[in-house]
Amino acid sequence: MLEAYLGDLKIGLILTDRAGRIGGYTAEAKRLLGLPTGRSLTGEALGHVMRRWIQLDPGERRAAIRAHLRRPLRDRQPVSLDVAVEGRDLVLDWHPLTDAGWTITIRERAALLSEPAQPEGWRDHLTGLANRPHFEIRLKEAYARLARTGERFALLAVDLDRFKHVNDTLGHPIGDALLRKVAERLQTTLRPNDCVARFGGDEFAVLQSGADDGIAVQALAARLVDLLGRSYILEGHLINIGASVGVALAPTDGADSATLVKNADLALYRAKLDGRNMFRFFEAEMGARMEARRQLELDLRRALALRQFELVYQPQLNLQSGQLVGCEALIRWRHPQRGVVSPLEFIPLAEEIGLIAPIGEWVLRTACMEAVSWPGDFSIAVNLSPAQFKSKKLVDTVKSALAASGLAAHRLELEITEGVLLHENRDNLAILHALRDLGLRISMDDFGTGYSSLSYLRSFPFDKIKIDRSFVSGGMTTKDSMAIVRAIASLGSSFGMTTVAEGVETPEQMQDIRAEGCTDVQGYLISRPVAAAEIVKLFAGQRLPSSIHQQSSGARP
Numbered sequence: 001m002l003e004a005y006l007g008d009l010k011i012g013l014i015l016t017d018r019a020g021r022i023g024g025y026t027a028e029a030k031r032l033l034g035l036p037t038g039r040s041l042t043g044e045a046l047g048h049v050m051r052r053w054i055q056l057d058p059g060e061r062r063a064a065i066r067a068h069l070r071r072p073l074r075d076r077q078p079v080s081l082d083v084a085v086e087g088r089d090l091v092l093d094w095h096p097l098t099d100a101g102w103t104i105t106i107r108e109r110a111a112l113l114s115e116p117a118q119p120e121g122w123r124d125h126l127t128g129l130a131n132r133p134h135f136e137i138r139l140k141e142a143y144a145r146l147a148r149t150g151e152r153f154a155l156l157a158v159d160l161d162r163f164k165h166v167n168d169t170l171g172h173p174i175g176d177a178l179l180r181k182v183a184e185r186l187q188t189t190l191r192p193n194d195c196v197a198r199f200g201g202d203e204f205a206v207l208q209s210g211a212d213d214g215i216a217v218q219a220l221a222a223r224l225v226d227l228l229g230r231s232y233i234l235e236g237h238l239i240n241i242g243a244s245v246g247v248a249l250a251p252t253d254g255a256d257s258a259t260l261v262k263n264a265d266l267a268l269y270r271a272k273l274d275g276r277n278m279f280r281f282f283e284a285e286m287g288a289r290m291e292a293r294r295q296l297e298l299d300l301r302r303a304l305a306l307r308q309f310e311l312v313y314q315p316q317l318n319l320q321s322g323q324l325v326g327c328e329a330l331i332r333w334r335h336p337q338r339g340v341v342s343p344l345e346f347i348p349l350a351e352e353i354g355l356i357a358p359i360g361e362w363v364l365r366t367a368c369m370e371a372v373s374w375p376g377d378f379s380i381a382v383n384l385s386p387a388q389f390k391s392k393k394l395v396d397t398v399k400s401a402l403a404a405s406g407l408a409a410h411r412l413e414l415e416i417t418e419g420v421l422l423h424e425n426r427d428n429l430a431i432l433h434a435l436r437d438l439g440l441r442i443s444m445d446d447f448g449t450g451y452s453s454l455s456y457l458r459s460f461p462f463d464k465i466k467i468d469r470s471f472v473s474g475g476m477t478t479k480d481s482m483a484i485v486r487a488i489a490s491l492g493s494s495f496g497m498t499t500v501a502e503g504v505e506t507p508e509q510m511q512d513i514r515a516e517g518c519t520d521v522q523g524y525l526i527s528r529p530v531a532a533a534e535i536v537k538l539f540a541g542q543r544l545p546s547s548i549h550q551q552s553s554g555a556r557p
């Protein structure tokens with residue numbers, strides 16, 4: 001008989017006939033499958049033998065295993081299955097034989113590892129998920145399977161959004177508990193041959209096998225984002241985090257593990273840049289875009305030292321007096337090859353790579369130095385990015401810029417956006433109060449575009465509200481926009497704040513803004529942002545377009 005013939009070959013091997021009855025097997029196969037040594041398997045149906053240990057699995061997985069095997073076995077295609085039998089991680093491979101039977105090889109995963117590791121050595125200690133070395137082996141196996149059977153697969157790189165915040169505010173024990181919960185949720189999405197791993201920190205990865213169509217991969221990616229983004233309750237804390245997912249498909253997005261991992265990471269990076277809490281599939285141009293960004297980052301790191309920044313100034317007009325009252329400083333980056341780079345392009349990058357503090361300090365010092373030489377009492381407004389509030393030095397930097405330039409504090413205005421007050425940030429509120437105590441003014445920029453603009457007015461006594469230009473020259477219907485402008489202007493007037501309408505481009509817009517009760521305007525109609533020498537001339541001569549003079553003195557054009 002075959003059993004005697006195969007003897008005690010040290011591999012797990014089972015042969016079946018076309019009807020699925022066992023014709024031969026090795027003792028190792030019995031050992032691995034946890035079957036009693038004395039019992040002969042010859043003539044038994046393989047399905048019957050398998051049922052015993054499939055039964056050990058929870059119901060959901062049992063059905064999944066059957067579904068996983070059904071089609072390949074029917075179509076006589078090779079198929080692999082990962083199962084746990086009596087604590088052993090096994091890999092079973094079915095191969096069709098020419099006589100219509102099958103060979104089934106059974107291997108213990110430990111034997112697949114190059115170094116003799118215990119199962120615990122494959123696990124992430126905190127969550128019990130696979131760890132990176134184990135995941136890499138599974139990836140290699142998936143590639144081997146792909147070569148053998150053509151079975152495609154997907155790699156989903158998962159990163160938690162705002163995890164660091166939970167760790168920082170609620171402490172590491174809660175952070176750890178949260179990671180365990182995330183692991184549990186991830187495991188519920190698994191099918192028999194999938195693998196989920198924690199790479200460390202809040203980085204996870206899922207290997208989705210049998211990903212022959214993008215639809216199944218997309219469904220899993222969407223499910224991960226949804227599942228991990230649902231609220232968690234841990235030790236009485238309601239915790240809301242999100243998850244970003246980057247997807248790379250094998251073999252299209254990577255012919256080897258390293259490329260696939262790199263491309264899934266690029267897609268993940270894109271998901272984060274696009275606003276987090278979403279998934280993105282890898283696209284070939286992501287690599288090129290990443291490279292372009294890396295180059296921009298290198299250039300930006302050198303820009304301060306190479307003196308490539310300059311400031312332009314955009315004046316603001318008081319509607320009642322018809323006089324210019326001050327201006328906003330806006331940064332420009334004059335790059336030798338790229339030309340003038342917009343702050344919208346490089347400020348977010350500077351925030352991300354930690355360069356905003358030195359750049360912001362340069363803006364502040366330069367603006368104060370320039371403004372001190374202007375005639376009269378014109379104010380100078382400087383934008384502060386929320387990231388600048390992270391530095392403990394902000395108040396000292398402002399103090400020092402005022403002292404070094406000799407600019408009177410009441411002439412300096414700092415513009416902040418809602419990011420500074422998001423989540424009722426107490427530290428930032430304390431910094432704002434300390435800044436105001438220096439005698440300068442604080443204004444709320446881009447008002448009306450945030451989530452809860454009105455509530456910010458309650459949390460801090462702003463001196464000025466700047467109404468976002470989308471309400472003035474943006475796409476909203478004029479009627480709706482003007483209703484909002486009117487509401488903000490009346491709010492400002494009852495709080496005793498100046499209200500500046502931004503982005504005024506036409507005499508008609510200016511006329512409407514005046515009718516709604518705003519106190520000041522800023523926009524291309526008054527002047528585009530201009531160089532320092534030019535703003536001095538504007539202030540000295542008050543040379544404004546005639547339509548503005550007519551309007552500001554009350555006449556209708």
Ligand SMILES: Nc1nc2c(ncn2[C@@H]2O[C@@H]3COP(=O)(O)O[C@H]4[C@@H](O)[C@H](n5cnc6c(=O)[nH]c(N)nc65)O[C@@H]4COP(=O)(O)O[C@H]3[C@H]2O)c(=O)[nH]1
Nearest residue numbers: 330331343344347363383384385503504505522523524529
């Ligand atoms: N279509 C139109 N646009 C108008 C008009 N009037 C002014 N603008 C533009 O609107 C932006 C106003 O600045 P912001 O809302 O503070 O928005 C600023 C601000 O958030 C940021 N930014 C600029 N300079 C600095 C800086 O020194 N530090 C920081 N942290 N952010 C800055 O970059 C944003 C964009 O700045 P810019 O590109 O200079 O764009 C400026 C200005 O050129 C108009 O009538 N029509």
